[in-house]
Amino acid sequence: MGRTPCCDRAAVKRGPWSPEEDEALRSYVQRHGSGGNWISMPKKAGLKRCGKSCRLRWLNYLRPDIRHGGFTDDEDAVILSLYTQLGSKWSVIASQLEGRTDNDVKNYWNTKLKKRLLAAAATTADVAAVSARSPPPPVLRLPAAAAPATAAAATYAAALFPSLAIPTVKTETYTIDDFLAPAAFQDDDRFAAADGSTSASAASSAASTWSAADNGAAGGGGEGSAFLLDFCAGSSGLGGAAADDYLQLPGGYYYPLDPSLSLV
């Protein structure tokens, strides 16, 4: 039992697009747009393709404002920072990079940036020690219900890429039950809790109330406990900074553009 296919697979062409198909799609979309309906569009454009395939081809390759390859250091920093704060929200991350698609960012992360991160971790003794306690690498998985940015994750990224400015802003303190972190973070003294205690002590105090089943999004292999995280969210309490100083992200989150805005 599977989901009903969006189109008749036997009747549509699949695989790589030919230049002729590209031109047919490009000229149709430029003349008429998608018509608000990608499913019916291929037929109108004279293409034997699934509508989803057409949409993907247009969004990821044919759009005139697309840039491919050649990611800059600044883009690396944004990707790294947003990934550590938001996780694999590729569409959100890509929306902050002009001309980049979610597919491009995702591929770039999976094939290059992640490896650089691991390589950096391997050459940094203390970071490597953290990684060794909880392989795979300590990517923070955010609670599905709240998904706040995390200063701890940004701090970790800063430890790996000291030359990059990875800002965070603390606007509110949440209770220890609200946020969970991978085991790799929990007994590392560099990740201080908002109340001034270390994450280790915070984790220890909360250990009795946490279990792996409590939050499947917590990651870190299932072991571990909660710890208090600083985070940036919401439009109130941005420390008096102008709204223009922040990227507004879906869900009411804000990403500080100026490193000097770090309030943690």
Add this chain to the structure above:
DNA sequence: AAGAATGTCAACCGCGTAAGA
């Protein structure tokens, strides 16, 4: 030179969800 291994990236799959009937 040839085959194997690895890297890259376009494309596909299927799920969640918004919108409309």
Add this chain to the structure above:
DNA sequence: CTCTTACGCGGTTGACATTCT
């Protein structure tokens, strides 16, 4: 309110290119 349809997204696959042995 329920059901259907289409869109958007993240995860995964597979073809092709490149590097290694």
